[in-house]
Amino acid sequence: MDAGRDRIGTGIALPAAGAAERSAARPLRLLGLLGLVAVAAVLPPLFASSYQLFQLTLALIFAIAILGLNIVTGFNGQISLGHGAFYAVGAYATAIMMSHFDLPWWETLPVSALICAAFGFGIGFPALRLGGLYLALTTFSLAVAVPQILKYKGVEDWTGGVQGVFISKPDAPEGLGLDADQFLYLVVLAFAVAIFLLAHNLLHSRIGRAMRAIRDHSIAAEAMGMDIARIKTRTFALSAGITGLAGALSAIAIEFVAPDSFSVELSITLFVGLVVGGVGSIVGPLFGGVFAVFVPNLAESISRAAPGVIYGVILIFFLYLLPQGFAGFPQRIRALLRRRPEG
Amino acid sequence: MMQRRTLLAASAAMLAAPRIGAAVTVGVTATELKIGNFMPYSGPASAYGVIGRGDAAYFKMINDQGGVGGRQINFITYDDGYSPPRAVEQTRRLVEQDRVALLFHTLGTPSNSAIVRYVNQRRVPHLFLATGADKWGNYQDTPWTIGWQPSYRTEAQIYAKWMLEQKPNAKVALLYQNDDFGKDYVTGVKDVLGARFDQMVTTASYEVTDPTIDSQVVSLRGTGADVLVTAATPKFAAQTIRKVHDIGWQPMHFLSNVSISIAAVMRPAGPERGVGIITSAYQKDITDPVWNDDRHMQAWREFMRKYLPEADMSDSGYATAYNVSFTLMQVLRQCEGDFSRENIMRQVANIHDLEVPLLLPGIKVSTSPTNFHPIRQMQLQKWSGAHWERFGDVIQGADV
Numbered sequence: 001m002d003a004g005r006d007r008i009g010t011g012i013a014l015p016a017a018g019a020a021e022r023s024a025a026r027p028l029r030l031l032g033l034l035g036l037v038a039v040a041a042v043l044p045p046l047f048a049s050s051y052q053l054f055q056l057t058l059a060l061i062f063a064i065a066i067l068g069l070n071i072v073t074g075f076n077g078q079i080s081l082g083h084g085a086f087y088a089v090g091a092y093a094t095a096i097m098m099s100h101f102d103l104p105w106w107e108t109l110p111v112s113a114l115i116c117a118a119f120g121f122g123i124g125f126p127a128l129r130l131g132g133l134y135l136a137l138t139t140f141s142l143a144v145a146v147p148q149i150l151k152y153k154g155v156e157d158w159t160g161g162v163q164g165v166f167i168s169k170p171d172a173p174e175g176l177g178l179d180a181d182q183f184l185y186l187v188v189l190a191f192a193v194a195i196f197l198l199a200h201n202l203l204h205s206r207i208g209r210a211m212r213a214i215r216d217h218s219i220a221a222e223a224m225g226m227d228i229a230r231i232k233t234r235t236f237a238l239s240a241g242i243t244g245l246a247g248a249l250s251a252i253a254i255e256f257v258a259p260d261s262f263s264v265e266l267s268i269t270l271f272v273g274l275v276v277g278g279v280g281s282i283v284g285p286l287f288g289g290v291f292a293v294f295v296p297n298l299a300e301s302i303s304r305a306a307p308g309v310i311y312g313v314i315l316i317f318f319l320y321l322l323p324q325g326f327a328g329f330p331q332r333i334r335a336l337l338r339r340r341p342e343g
Numbered sequence: 344m345m346q347r348r349t350l351l352a353a354s355a356a357m358l359a360a361p362r363i364g365a366a367v368t369v370g371v372t373a374t375e376l377k378i379g380n381f382m383p384y385s386g387p388a389s390a391y392g393v394i395g396r397g398d399a400a401y402f403k404m405i406n407d408q409g410g411v412g413g414r415q416i417n418f419i420t421y422d423d424g425y426s427p428p429r430a431v432e433q434t435r436r437l438v439e440q441d442r443v444a445l446l447f448h449t450l451g452t453p454s455n456s457a458i459v460r461y462v463n464q465r466r467v468p469h470l471f472l473a474t475g476a477d478k479w480g481n482y483q484d485t486p487w488t489i490g491w492q493p494s495y496r497t498e499a500q501i502y503a504k505w506m507l508e509q510k511p512n513a514k515v516a517l518l519y520q521n522d523d524f525g526k527d528y529v530t531g532v533k534d535v536l537g538a539r540f541d542q543m544v545t546t547a548s549y550e551v552t553d554p555t556i557d558s559q560v561v562s563l564r565g566t567g568a569d570v571l572v573t574a575a576t577p578k579f580a581a582q583t584i585r586k587v588h589d590i591g592w593q594p595m596h597f598l599s600n601v602s603i604s605i606a607a608v609m610r611p612a613g614p615e616r617g618v619g620i621i622t623s624a625y626q627k628d629i630t631d632p633v634w635n636d637d638r639h640m641q642a643w644r645e646f647m648r649k650y651l652p653e654a655d656m657s658d659s660g661y662a663t664a665y666n667v668s669f670t671l672m673q674v675l676r677q678c679e680g681d682f683s684r685e686n687i688m689r690q691v692a693n694i695h696d697l698e699v700p701l702l703l704p705g706i707k708v709s710t711s712p713t714n715f716h717p718i719r720q721m722q723l724q725k726w727s728g729a730h731w732e733r734f735g736d737v738i739q740g741a742d743v
Contacts (some may be wrong), residue, residue: 009649013634023561032697045731049440050435050439051435051436051438051440054435054439055432058428058432060668061683115608149554151550151552152550153521153550153552161522162453162522162523162525163456163523164427164453164456165456166460250428254427254431254457255429255460255461255647256427256456256457256460257433258427258453258456258457260425260427260453261426261427261428261453261457262425263387263426265424265426296422296424296429297421300384300421304420304422305384307384307422309383331412
C-alpha cells in the first residue's frame with residue numbers, strides 16, 4: 001500500500017519520468033518472473049528427493065489456498081476463519097468424482113472449484129449483514145461443522161463416512177520421463193503460477209481497486225457508485241473457488257480424504273499462513289504456504305515434548321520481527337535504511 | 344555403457360529369480376537398524392503420545408543391552424497430530440528421506456488408513472499398528488500391514504461365544520456406534536451366530552453427534568431382549584449403563600473394553616448401577632495389586648524407574664508400548680541378521696505362541712501367513728461395584 005502511495009506521489013511530481021520508468025521496468029519484471037518460474041520448474045525436480053518434492057507440492061497447494069483467503073480477507077476486508085471448509089469441500093468433490101464417477105483428475109479440478117465458488121457465493125450473502133468479528137465467528141462455525149457433516153449417515157455413501165475416500169495419484173504421461181511426484185509438482189506449480197497471475201491482474205484492475213476501496217472505507221466506496229453487495233459476494237465466491245481448487249489438488253497429492261483431515265486446525269493454519277505471509281499481499285501467500293508446511297516440522301525437530309510451544313514461539317518471533325508478514329520484509333529494510341541518514 | 348550392461352544383467356537376474364529372492368534391505372547398516380514411527384504428540388489425541396515415549400524408552404533399554412543382531416536400534420518418531428495428511432507426510436519422510444527398515448506401532452485408524460496403500464505399494468513392513476480396527480488383519484490385500492491388539496471384531500466374537508454357552512436361546516440387543524469401530528462388533532457377533540443372527544439379534548445404532556442414547560436403550564428393551572451388547576465409546580457407555588439401570592432392565596450386559604475406564608465411565612455412570620457388567624481384557628492391569636509379585640510386572644516397574652523415571656506409572660499406554668516393542672524384538676531376533684524387508688515380513692508371519700510379559704497368563708501372540716491377527720484371545724471380567732474381576736478361562740475368537 002505504501003509503495004502504491006509512493007508511486008502516485010512521484011508520479012505527480014515527475015509525470016514523464018515516472019511513466020517512462022514504469023514502461024521500461026515492465027519487460028524486465030516479466031523476464032524476471034519468467035526466470036523465477038523456470039527455476040522453480042527445473043531445479044526441484046532435478047535435485048530434490050521425492051519426499052522434498054512432495055513437501056514443496058504441499059507448500060504450493062497451501063499457497064494457493066492462502067491466496068484464496070487473502071483475496072477475501074486481505075483485499076476485501078472480510079475476515080474468514082472458515083476457509084478450511086471450502087478446502088474440504090474441494091477435496092471431497094474431487095475425491096468423489098474420481099472414485100464414484102471415474103472422472104480423470106484434471107476434469108474434476110474446474111468442477112470442484114466451481115462447486116466451492118457456488119458454496120462461497122451462498123455463504124457470501126449472510127456475510128453481507130455480518131461485519132468483522134461476527135463474520136469471523138460465522139465462518140469459524142462452518143469450519144467446525146464441516147468435518148461432522150462429512151460423517152453424516154445420509155451422505156456416507158458418497159463421503160465414505162469416517163473411513164474416507166481413497167483415490168490414486170495420476171501417473172505422468174508417458175514420454176515425459178517424469179515420475180508421479182515430479183509430474184504432480186509441475187502440475188501444481190502450473191496452477192499456482194496461473195492463479196497468482198490471474199489474481200495479480202484482477203487485484204490491479206478496476207474490480208481489485210473496488211475491493212480495496214470497500215475494505216478501506218465502504219461508505220465512501222458506496223458513495224462513489226460501487227455495488228457493495230455484488231462485489232462482496234463475488235469476492236467471497238472467487239476466494240472460495242480458489243481455496244477449493246487448492247483442496248482438490250491436496251486430495252490428489254495425499255491420495256486420501258477423511259473428515260479428520262479437515263479439522264478446525266486447518267482453517268487456523270490457513271489464517272496463520274495469511275498473516276505470516278502478509279495480509280493484502282500477492283506474493284505473501286507463497287511464504288505463508290512454506291510456513292504452514294515447514295514450521296510444524298521445524299518445531300517438532302526442536303522439541304518433541306512440546307512442539308506446540310515451539311510453534312507458538314516461532315510464530316510470535318515472526319510477528320514481532322515482521323509485523324507485515326514476509327511480504328513486508330523489503331519495505332521494512334527500506335524503511336530502516338531511510339531512517340538511518342535522517343537519525 | 345558399463346552401467347547399462349550391469350543394469351540389464353541385474354534386471355535379467357531379477358526376472359529370473361523367484362519373487363522372494365529379490366530381497367530388499369533398507370535402513371540397515373553394520374551398526375544400525377532404523378525403525379520409523381508416528382504418534383499424535385500434539386492435537387486431539389495427544390494423550391496417546393506416551394505410547395511413543397514408551398517405545399523409545401524400550402529401544403533405549405535394548406540398545407544398552409547390546410542391541411539386536413549386533414546393531415543398535417535407531418527409533419525415529421514424528422508427530423502426526425492425529426491428522427491423516429500429516430501422517431502421509433511423515434510416512435514419506437520416514438520411508439523416502441530417513442529410509443527406515445520398517446514402520447512400527449503407528450497410531451490411529453484414520454492416520455493408518457491414509458498410509459496403508461502407500462506402504463503396501465512400496466512394500467515397507469508396517470507392523471503392529473496401534474489401532475483395534477479389524478481391517479489390519481487383511482493379509483490378502485495388504486500383505487505388508489499387520490495389527491497387534493485383539494480387534495473389536497475378535498472381542499465381539501468372544502462375547503458371542505461365551506453368551507451362546509450360557510444362554511443358547513438368548514434374545515440379543517446390540518447397541519453400536521455408527522462407524523468403523525461399532526460396525527466391527529456387529530460383524531463379530533455375526534461371525535459367531537451366522538444364519539441365526541437375524542432371528543436372535545435386534546440392533547440399534549447411534550451417531551457420535553447424538554446427545555443421548557436414551558431412546559435406543561428404551562426401544563431395545565421393548566424387544567424383550569435378555570442380553571445387551573454395548574459397543575460404545577466412554578461417554579455413551581456411561582449413559583447406557585445409567586439408562587439401563589434406571590428403567591429397571593436387567594440383561595446380561597456386555598460392554599466394549601474401550602469403555603471400561605473407572606474414572607471416565609464407571610464412576611460417572613454410578614458404580615452400583617454397573618454391577619454385573621461383563622467385558623474383556625488381554626493385558627495385565629498395571630494398577631492391580633494382584634500382580635505385585637509377578638516377575639514380569641516387577642521387571643516392567645524396574646524398566647520404568649530406570650528409563651522413564653518421571654512418567655505416570657498408572658498410564659496403561661506404557662504397558663502397551665512395552666508389550667508391543669517386546670513382540671517386535673522377538674521378530675527382529677528371529678530375523679537372525681537378515682533384515683531384508685521380505686525376511687522381516689516372513690518372521691512377522693512366523694510367531695508361535697509367544698508369551699509377552701504384560702499379557703494375561705494364557706494369552707499368547709501367534710501369527711502365520713494366513714493369520715495377521717496376532718492376539719485372538721481374551722479373558723472376561725465382571726464389574727463388582729468397585730473394580731473389574733477376571734473370571735473363567737481365556738477365550739479364543741472364532742475362526743472365520
